[in-house]
Each structure stands twice: as C-alpha cells, then as structure tokens.
Amino acid sequence: MSLIEVRNLYFRYNSSDRAVNGVNLDIDKGEFVCILGHNGSGKSTLAKLLVGLLEARKGSIKIDGIELNEDSVDEIRKKIGIVFQNPDNQFVGITVKDDIAFGLENRKVEKHEMEELIDKYSTMVRMNEFLDRNPEDLSGGEKQRVAIAGILAINPEIIIFDEATAMLDPKGVGEVMEVINSLKSKKTIISITHNLNEAIMADKVIVMNEGKVVLSGKPNEVFENIEILKNSKLDILDSMKLLEKVDNSNINLKEEVKTALWELTYQK
Amino acid sequence: MNDRIVFGQYINKDSWIHRLDPRCKIITLFLMMIGIFLIKNIYALLICLGFILLVVLTTKIPLHKFLRSFKMIAMLLIFTAFFQIVFNTYGEIVKVNGYDLTYTFTLTYLNLGIGILLIVLYFLLGKIFRKFRLIQFLIFVALIFLSEAFILIGPSIVSYTISIHENGLYTALMVLLRVLNLITLSALLTFTTKPTDLNGGIEGIFKPFKFMRKGVSIFAMMMSIALRFIPTLLNETSKILKAQASRGVDFNDGSFKDKVMQIVSLLVPMFVISYKKAEDLANAMEARGYIPGDERTRIYELKYHISDILVYIFLVLFLAAIIVLKIGGIV
Numbered sequence: 078m079s080l081i082e083v084r085n086l087y088f089r090y091n092s093s094d095r096a097v098n099g100v101n102l103d104i105d106k107g108e109f110v111c112i113l114g115h116n117g118s119g120k121s122t123l124a125k126l127l128v129g130l131l132e133a134r135k136g137s138i139k140i141d142g143i144e145l146n147e148d149s150v151d152e153i154r155k156k157i158g159i160v161f162q163n164p165d166n167q168f169v170g171i172t173v174k175d176d177i178a179f180g181l182e183n184r185k186v187e188k189h190e191m192e193e194l195i196d197k198y199s200t201m202v203r204m205n206e207f208l209d210r211n212p213e214d215l216s217g218g219e220k221q222r223v224a225i226a227g228i229l230a231i232n233p234e235i236i237i238f239d240e241a242t243a244m245l246d247p248k249g250v251g252e253v254m255e256v257i258n259s260l261k262s263k264k265t266i267i268s269i270t271h272n273l274n275e276a277i278m279a280d281k282v283i284v285m286n287e288g289k290v291v292l293s294g295k296p297n298e299v300f301e302n303i304e305i306l307k308n309s310k311l312d313i314l315d316s317m318k319l320l321e322k323v324d325n326s327n328i329n330l331k332e333e334v335k336t337a338l339w340e341l342t343y344q345k
Numbered sequence: 346m347n348d349r350i351v352f353g354q355y356i357n358k359d360s361w362i363h364r365l366d367p368r369c370k371i372i373t374l375f376l377m378m379i380g381i382f383l384i385k386n387i388y389a390l391l392i393c394l395g396f397i398l399l400v401v402l403t404t405k406i407p408l409h410k411f412l413r414s415f416k417m418i419a420m421l422l423i424f425t426a427f428f429q430i431v432f433n434t435y436g437e438i439v440k441v442n443g444y445d446l447t448y449t450f451t452l453t454y455l456n457l458g459i460g461i462l463l464i465v466l467y468f469l470l471g472k473i474f475r476k477f478r479l480i481q482f483l484i485f486v487a488l489i490f491l492s493e494a495f496i497l498i499g500p501s502i503v504s505y506t507i508s509i510h511e512n513g514l515y516t517a518l519m520v521l522l523r524v525l526n527l528i529t530l531s532a533l534l535t536f537t538t539k540p541t542d543l544n545g546g547i548e549g550i551f552k553p554f555k556f557m558r559k560g561v562s563i564f565a566m567m568m569s570i571a572l573r574f575i576p577t578l579l580n581e582t583s584k585i586l587k588a589q590a591s592r593g594v595d596f597n598d599g600s601f602k603d604k605v606m607q608i609v610s611l612l613v614p615m616f617v618i619s620y621k622k623a624e625d626l627a628n629a630m631e632a633r634g635y636i637p638g639d640e641r642t643r644i645y646e647l648k649y650h651i652s653d654i655l656v657y658i659f660l661v662l663f664l665a666a667i668i669v670l671k672i673g674g675i676v
Contacts, residue, residue: 128632151634159632166625169633171541171573178644183634185642192644213576227633 078142079103080265081127081235086136088126097122098288099136104281106234109261111279111296112269115310119288120269121162124239127267128159141234155184158228162240164220165212173199173215173223174208180231198226202256218249225256235265242275273300273314277343284309300342316341354414354535358405361652362537367546369653373660374534380667381526386676387515390522397529406536414532415525419479422524426517433513447508450493453501459492544568549647559638566637570626578619585614 083102090096097119104110114120125131127138129150138145140153158180161167170176174195181191199205202222212220221241228236238257242250258278260266268275276282282299284292286309292299300306303321306313313321320338323330362370384390401411439446467485471478538546548565551557586596589610596607670676 125628130628130631151636154632154634161625161629163625165577166622167629169570169573169626169630171569175644179630179635180633182641182643183636183639185640187642188644188646191642195644211576212573213580231634 080106080108080141081267082137082139083123083127084137084139086123086126086138087134088122088131089134090122095119095122096288097126097133100285100288100290102283102290104235104265104267106265107262109266109278109280110268110283111276111281112267112283112285113271113273113276113299113306113309113311114269114285115271118285118309120285121239122288123285124159124237124267124269127237128157129153155231156233157235157237158231158233159237159239160221160224160228160241162243164217164224164244167224168212168220171211172208173204173210173212176212176223177227177230180227184231194230195226198229199223201229201259202226216249217245218252221245221249221253222256225253229260233264235267236260237267237269239269240271241268242270242272271311273306273311284311286310297339297343314342354532355539356406356410356536358537360404360406360537362400362404362533364650364652365537365656366647366649366653367538367542368549368647369649369656370534370538371543371546371550373656374530376660376664377530378527380664381523381530383667383671384523384676385519387518387522389670389676390519390526394522394526394529397526397533401529401533404533404537410536411529411532415528416479418524418528422521423483425520429513429517429520430509431507431513433516434508434510436510436512436515439509439511439514445508447506448494449504449506450490451497451501451504452493453497453499455499456489456492456496457502459496460489463488463492540572541569544572545643545645545647558640562639562641563637566635574622577622578615581618582611582615585611585618 081102081104083100086097086100086102088097095117100119100123112120112123122131126133127140127145129145141156143149143153143156145153168176169179177195177199178191181194186194195208196205199208202225204219204222204226207215207219207223215223224241225236241257242253245253254275257266257268261278268279270276276299277296279296282292282294282296283290284299284306291309292302292305300317303313303317306317316338320335320342323335323338381390381393384393401408463485467481470481474481535543544565547568548561551561554561589607590596594607594610595603596611599607667676
C-alpha cells in the first residue's frame with residue numbers, strides 16, 4: 078500500500094477555470110516526488126487538496142491508510158506539512174522562535190519539549206542564531222528555512238514544497254534546495270515546481286497539464302517525452318533543446334553524442 | 346531595511362517594572378485607574394501623582410518621553426480646564442487678597458482689528474516655526490483677551506464679565522490631576538511592556554475564565570498577527586508609494602480632490618495585497634494545525650515572581666486605603 082493514494086480526484090474553483098480533473102497518484106514512503114507543471118496546471122490546487130485546505134468535488138485521498146475527510150483532516154495534518162511559495166505570508170510568529178513554535182503550540186506540546194525541538198530544527202536549517210529576529214530582518218531564503226524548521230518540528234511523514242523557491246533570489250534558492258536535499262530519504266517529499274532542473278534529482282516526476290497527470294515516471298523516462306513537456310508549457314533544458322534540434326534535422330550524429338547530451342541533461 | 350519602524354511605544358530599558366509579569370502590570374494599572382477615579386480630593390490626587398512619578402523615575406525612561414504623551418491630550422485638558430473655570434458658576438467667587446476674581450472684557454472695533462491681526466500673525470508664524478504650536482496658540486489667545494481687557498479705545502461692540510468660582514477652579518484642577526494620573530499610569534504600562542507581552546498578558550488574565558477563553562484566545566491571536574503584519578504592511582505601503590510616485594502621482598501637493606485620488610491609488614493595491622496575504626496566512630495557519638479557539642500550549646509561559654506579588658500586595662493596600670478613606674469621607 079502506498080503512503081499517499083489519490084484516486085480519481087476532481088476539483089474546480091467557482092471563479093476560475095483552474096481545476097483538477099481526475100488525478101490518480103501513488104506515492105510511496107520515503108520517495109522524493111516532483112510535480113511539474115506551468116502556472117494554472119492544477120499542481121498547487123492538488124497540494125491544497127492533499128492537506129485538506131480545499132475539499133474535492135469527487136474522488137478520494139488516502140494518506141497512510143486514512144481517508145481524508147472533515148473528521149480526519151486534523152489527524153492527517155499531523156502527517157503532512159506544507160511549505161508555501163510566499164515566504165512573508167506564511168510567517169506567523171513575531172520572531173523566528175515564535176514561528177517555529179506555532180505548529181507545536183497548536184499540537185499542545187509542552188514548553189520544555191518545545192524548546193528542545195526548536196533548538197534541534199533551527200540548528201538543522203542553520204537558523205539557530207536568528208531565533209530572536211523579526212521576519213523583517215530576514216531574507217526570503219531565511220524565512221523559507223524557518224518555515225521548513227517549523228514544519229520539521231511537527232515531524233510529519235510527508236512534506237510538500239509548493240514552489241517554495243519560486244520567489245527567492247539565487248542565493249536563497251541554493252540555501253533552501255540544500256535543506257530540501259538533506260531531507261531526502263528521511264521524509265517523503267513532494268516538490269511542486271515548474272523548473273525542470275529541480276526535477277532531475279527526484280525519484281519520480283509527475284507532469285501536470287490542465288488539471289491532469291500527463292506524464293509520470295522516473296526523470297529520465299519523463300524527460301524523453303520532450304513533445305509532451307513542451308505541450309505542457311514547460312521550459313525544457315538547453316541540452317534537451319539541442320537534442321530535439323538534432324533529432325529534427327538531417328544531421329547524423331553518433332549515438333555517443335546523443336548519450337552524452339542526455340547525460341548532460343541529468344547532470345546535477 | 347535600515348529605517349526600522351518601531352511600533353507601539355515600548356522603550357527598551359532594563360528596570361524592575363520592565364521585568365514585571367505583564368498580567369500583574371495590566372491588573373494593577375486597571376484597578377489603580379478605578380481607584381483614582383474614586384478619589385475626589387485634590388491633595389490625595391497630588392500624592393498619587395507624586396508617587397506614580399517616583400515609580401516613573403525608577404524605570405530609567407527619560408521623563409521627556411512621558412511629557413510627550415501628555416502633549417497629545419494637552420489641548421483637550423486646557424480646553425476642559427478653561428471651560429470649567431469660565432462657565433462653572435457654582436459656589437462662591439474666588440477671592441484673592443479680599444478682591445473678587447472678576448474681570449470685565451470689552452470688545453471694541455479697535456481690538457476686533459487687533460484680534461484679526463493676531464490670528465493672521467498666528468498662522469504666518471505657524472509656517473515659520475513648526476514647533477511649540479500649542480504654546481504659540483495659547484500665547485495668542487491670551488493676547489486677544491489682554492487686548493480686550495486693557496485696550497478700551499473707541500466704540501464697544503459687546504462687553505462681558507468672567508468671574509472665577511470656587512467650584513469651577515476645583516473641578517478644573519481635579520480633572521487635570523485625574524487625567525495626569527491616568528496618562529502617566531497608562532504610559533508606564535505601554536512604555537515598559539512589549540506589545541507581544543501585553544497581548545500575552547491579556548490572554549493570561551482571561552485564561553481562568555473558561556466561558557470566555559475561546560473568544561480571548563482568538564482575539565489574542567488576531568492581535569499578535571496584527572502586530573506581526575504592521576511592519577510588513579508598512580513596507581508594502583512604501584513600495585506602492587514609490588511605484589505610484591514613479592508613475593507620476595504626487596503625494597505631497599495638489600487640491601483636495603487630487604489628494605483623495607492619491608489616497609485611492611494607495612488604498613486599492615493595499616487592500617488587494619492585504620487580502621492576498623490574509624488568505625495565504627490563513628492557509629498556512631490551518632495547514633500547521635491551528636484550530637481557532639482550541640486550547641494551545643505557549644512557548645512563553647507567564648510566571649509570577651516575588652516582585653509581582655509585592656506589587657499585588659501594594660495594590661490591595663492602595664485600594665483598601667482608598668475605600669477606608671472614602672468611608673471616612675476624607676477623599
């Protein structure tokens with residue numbers, strides 16, 4: 078049995094045409110899954126459905142064997158944490174310490190235990206020296222690391238990164254990606270992005286377009302379908318563009334060169 | 346990022362008042378205020394004020410900060426005192442050295458002119474000296490009255506008499522002293538307590554009352570989020586101001602109609618941003634397990650220390666003294 082089982086999931090917003098149209102998903106424990114899609118492909122909606130922020134019109138979500146519904150949503154939120162895109166809008170506390178404590182306070186963790194957890198996880202994301210700082214004094218990357226620490230402190234089995242690096246500068250992206258990579262194989266990670274570079278290191282890549290899963294599989298399997306990726310309005314990598322040009326032209330390249338180009342694609 | 350916006354009035358110093366438990370400070374302030382309202386004796390009020398000022402000295406906060414908080418309501422106080430003195434006609438007329446404090450003012454055409462001239466002068470002066478506007482205003486008012494009392498040349502328009510009565514003087518003084526007491530007390534609280542601690546204190550006070558706990562915890566969360574987002578929203582405001590200014594909106598000049606349009610051009614994006622932020626924040630809070638009104642543990646637990654208990658003992662003594670003196674008819 079998979080850790081996350083999504084069956085035939087439908088959702089539609091009242092005011093916009095963004096939607097999820099019949100998604101099926103299976104994510105195993107400890108997997109690093111990347112959901113790729115352009116803006117409006119339904120990938121963020123899917124994330125919100127998974128944590129119970131939105132209610133599906135049809136279909137079912139099962140997490141760790143528990144079916145997500147109104148009664149089980151509190152139970153499920155203990156198993157699943159989400160880091161959102163905007164670093165500023167998810168910072169609840171007045172200081173870094175307050176913010177990491179927020180989730181723990183909600184779960185009625187005792188004070189001394191909270192102090193230990195805050196210490197442990199702030200050190201893990203290298204924010205332990207900033208505990209008394211206010212959010213205005215932090216960079217976007219630092220705020221996202223605080224958000225990650227806040228999620229880790231609750232110790233969920235699954236962490237969703239909903240375009241967690243999209244609003245950061247390159248330095249911030251590097252810092253946050255480093256933290257995400259360090260969590261690999263410790264947690265089940267769902268990373269939602271439109272950046273193919275971030276998908277390379279995933280165990281499994283799921284490509285979404287118009288609310289449907291159009292491709293799914295290992296990165297190298299998925300990346301071979303350049304045409305579908307392009308139809309999904311994703312920016313393919315430079316080495317893939319080159320390969321495509323070669324394929325469409327009369328140039329006769331040796332297989333070795335092609336292999337080399339593919340290798341370049343997966344290089345990280 | 347360098348022009349840090351300090352909100353609230355908290356002044357960071359290290360004193361015993363700063364270290365007091367916020368619950369203790371809030372309760373003491375509140376009950377002392379009620380106590381002071383009960384006092385109707387000027388001397389007792391003076392003693393209170395003296396005592397509060399002594400406490401103020403121990404906070405290490407410079408006195409001029411407290412004076413600044415008086416400034417905001419000085420105008421109101423002066424007007425109240427003025428109207429009490431002039432219009433309250435209860436009791437005897439006050440006598441100084443055997444003379445009644447009764448003055449006759451006459452408005453002549455000449456000092457009507459002088460009055461208008463003085464008003465014009467006041468506004469002109471205001472453009473040059475922006476400081477001490479209140480003192481300037483009072484001086485000009487005094488000058489107008491002086492001219493009506495002494496420059497009595499030419500035909501008069503109207504003549505009136507002001508006599509100062511005991512009751513008016515007494516009430517004026519009492520109102521003044523009472524308000525000074527209250528302002529100093531509340532300034533003492535806000536200067537020595539961080540907004541977050543105030544918030545935690547209010548929540549802590551209502552914690553024992555089960556029936557209102559839900560409402561209070563939601564209210565406290567709202568307050569702390571408001572405190573958290575004030576600097577963020579100010580930041581956004583300055584960004585929008587700059588963006589609009591770069592498109593040619595001039596926020597400094599223009600007619601009233603222009604000003605309204607400028608404010609609209611600021612308010613609309615601010616509302617949109619705030620709404621978006623609120624939605625994101627609500628999602629983040631919900632996803633992190635926040636259930637409004639549910640019981641939560643707190644990372645900052647409030648603990649009473651010996652100094653808090655001493656303050657409470659003082660408070661009980663203070664209230665007891667007022668009640669005893671009240672029954673005895675002294676205050």
